Amino acid sequence: MTSNILIIVPAYNEEQAIIGTVQQLQQFPEYDYVVINDGSTDRTKEILETNNIPHISLPVNLGIGGAVQTGYRYAERGHYDYAIQLDADGQHNPEDLHHLVAEMKRRDVDMLIGSRFLEKSNYKGSLTRRTGILYFNYLLRMISRVKITDPTSGYRIVNRNVIKWFANDYPVDYPEVEVIAKLARKGYKVEETKVEMNARQGGESSITPSKSLYYMAKVTFFSLIRSYT
Amino acid sequence: MDNIHFIVLLSAFVFLVIVVSMTAKNKLTDQYAFMWLTFSIIGVVLAIALPYLNDLATALGIAYMPSLIFLLAFLVVLSLLIYHTQLLSKQEHRIKLLIQEVAFLQKDIQDARKEDRNS
Structure with missing residues (x-):
């Protein structure tokens, strides 16, 4: 461990994008990073091994929640002060890392989310995606009284308290919105800062339109039940 | 009989x-x-006790005795299902922890091997 900041890169079948993402991360030697290979069935594991990329390979697929939680547990074991989640598919721009870390320290919040929508940015998502985001935005305002313009963004930095929490308790699937609701309800400070996002470099979104209804219903249900208990 | x-x-x-x-x-x-x-x-x-169940059903105001049996059986099966789903969730949670631990151990072993090679 050379840094007190760990970048967690969950990767499931990302053979096309993983090298590019890691090469960009290597431009920032001041941060440690670890790729969580979530039981990929393509060449992701092989690529990670042959290129000597720091990684943890889950023997079976746990899904996004279990993979990300592995990263948080690793961060807790390594006594990192901050952990940053960054997608392997190239959507999240490592150029924003400095900005995320600086803002996190300046504002002294518990979780800082990189938002595409805080100011006008180049991001253009599908209509389903944007409708979902608007809905979650409304849901979070109702449940937790926080204004989050980009609740499904997986580009986020958390402090040590939240690392500890996530290491013990992290939702199995569709975790992004649910954890904001929970953290905010329990009095943790959750804020946003502007980032740029790219179109994905390869791979497929985990959210297909047919799954989005289930996604919205599930998140609503759990955010309500688990935030108030 | x-x-x-x-x-x-x-x-x-x-x-x-x-x-x-x-x-x-x-x-x-x-x-x-x-x-x-x-x-x-x-x-x-x-x-x-089957013959006596008719009397019990009548006493409870149930005209057709098998309804009482079915109701009880249904409630028992329903509780069993919930109990089993709860056990399944517990097992899933434990398996997840084990998978994560195995992955951590694999990483530790790989890191140790690398250090060996470098020294």
Whole structure:
């Protein structure tokens, strides 16, 4: 461990994008990073091994929640002060890392989310995606009284308290919105800062339109039940 | 004893025998074996008491006795299902922890090997 900041890169079948993402991360030697290979069935594991990329390979697929939680547990074991989640598919721009870390320290919040929508940015998502985001935005305002313009963004930095929490308790699937609701309800400070996002470099979104209804219903249900208990 | 009473009694006994033999062969672990043993004994007792169940149903205001049986059976099956889903969730959580631990150990081993090679 050379840094007190760990970048967690969950990767499931990302053979096309993983090298590019890691090469960009290597431009920032001041941060440690670890790729969580979530039981990929393509060449992701092989690529990670042959290129000597720091990684943890889950023997079976746990899904996004279990993979990300592995990263948080690793961060807790390594006594990192901050952990940053960054997608392997190239959507999240490592150029924003400095900005995320600086803002996190300046504002002294518990979780800082990189938002595409805080100011006008180049991001253009599908209509389903944007409708979902608007809905979650409304849901979070109702449940937790926080204004989050980009609740499904997986580009986020958390402090040590939240690392500890996530290491013990992290939702199995569709975790992004649910954890904001929970953290905010329990009095943790959750804020946003502007980032740029790219179109994905390869791979497929985990959210297909047919799954989005289930996604919205599930998140609503759990955010309500688990935030108030 | 009429035919139906005989069939019910026989089924209850067969079920009890199956549960006992599965327990004896260690096919059911202790807590489940005990649970099913309890259920099968209740089944046998109810089968013996079948003629008296009519009186019980009448006393409860249920005109058709089998409705009472079905209602009770349905409630028991429903609670069993929830109990099993709860156990399944617990197992899933434990398996997840194990998978994560295995992955951590693999990483530790790989890191140690790398250090060996470098030294």
